[in-house]
Amino acid sequence: MKKNIISIRDAFGQSIINEAKKNKRIVVISCDLKGATKIDGFFKILPNRSFEIGIAEANALGIATGISFEGFRPFVTSFASFISGKYSEIRNSISYNNAPVVIVGTHAGLIGSDGATQAALQDLSLMLSLEEFEVFQPCSALDVNQIMRYVSKSNKPTYLRISRNEVEEFLPKDYKFKLGEPYEVIKGNEKLIVSSGPMVTICYRSIKQLKSNKNGLLNISSLKPLKENKVLKILKRYKKIITIEDHYKHGGLGSLITDIIARNNLKVKFVNHGMKKGFIDSDIPKNQEKNYKLDINSITNLIKKT
Secondary structure: OOOOEEEHHHHHHHHHHHHHHHOOOEEEEEOOOHHHHOOHHHHHHOHHHEEEOOOOHHHHHHHHHHHHOOOOEEEEEEEHHHHHOOHHHHHHHHHOOOOOOEEEEEOEOOOOOOOOOOOEOOHHHHHOOOOOOEEEOOOOHHHHHHHHHHHHHOOOOEEEEOOOOEEEOOOOOOOOOOOOOOEEEEOOOOEEEEEOOOHHHHHHHHHHHHOOOOEEEEEOOEEEOOOHHHHHHHHOOOOEEEEEEEEEOOOOHHHHHHHHHHHOOOOOEEEEEEEOOOOOOOOOHHHHHHHOOOOHHHHHHHHHHO
16 A cells, blocks of 8 residues: 555544543544454553444444543544444434434445445435434544544534545645635636545546646535635636535535535536436446546546536
8 A cells, every 4th residue: 555545544543542541531432344444452551441232233322422421532433334224223312412423434435345335425414403402424544533532622502424445645744734615725716526435536546637726626614614705705706516425415515615605695506416216336446436427537538528
């Protein structure tokens, strides 16, 4: 593996250990997926602050809620499709009580050969609908570290969407995550590509491949809260807006941007590019990206045609 490439889930596993060494409130709750969610290192280094609940996500959420009431900051980790599926427990135990629990959903988006039931493609639509919750999706290792610094100190119910994709670090070394604010990775003057999570890397490489100063790239790591005035100021500079995400087109990033465009009556051409209805096939990530038009060549062609 190249030095500047790391999976987003590996970055999370490293980051939570670093933050926990500075913050004794942090504890981790596993649902029998320590290796896959990359918290096995936490269990080895901080065993007294690690809890294995087994394949029982609903119980894990209840336990996390109780622990949070005692002053701790519990991180519950599982596959995003499994943990977001326990919507009733999340809504009634965490959201209703404004409990300071962090839900970490890994294996979001196009996850590869694990299968259709493991791939979370509708989790954002569920989690964004919950009262009190903040929702974040980092796009790189540096973004993970920045978001984790905030999340670890926060007392808000939080959903952290983590992918298994290996991504190249493209953010500048002085990058700072700011709550609710978008980050303009590349400034353009005609077409703006808006993305989040590992898709930002693919969009970045597509734009660089086109070698045109017309195309801009906006990373939105903070999906909720999201400062509309900051987004709107950037959108107004462009004639065409394209949202790209590894989530169903309804209920995710595309819907957030659609809402801002509609409510502010922006006169722009808008394309919402993401997953369509149905479950995905089980295949290696590169094939999945190609099949669902989320690979570099497909994104490059989409930008050209828009």
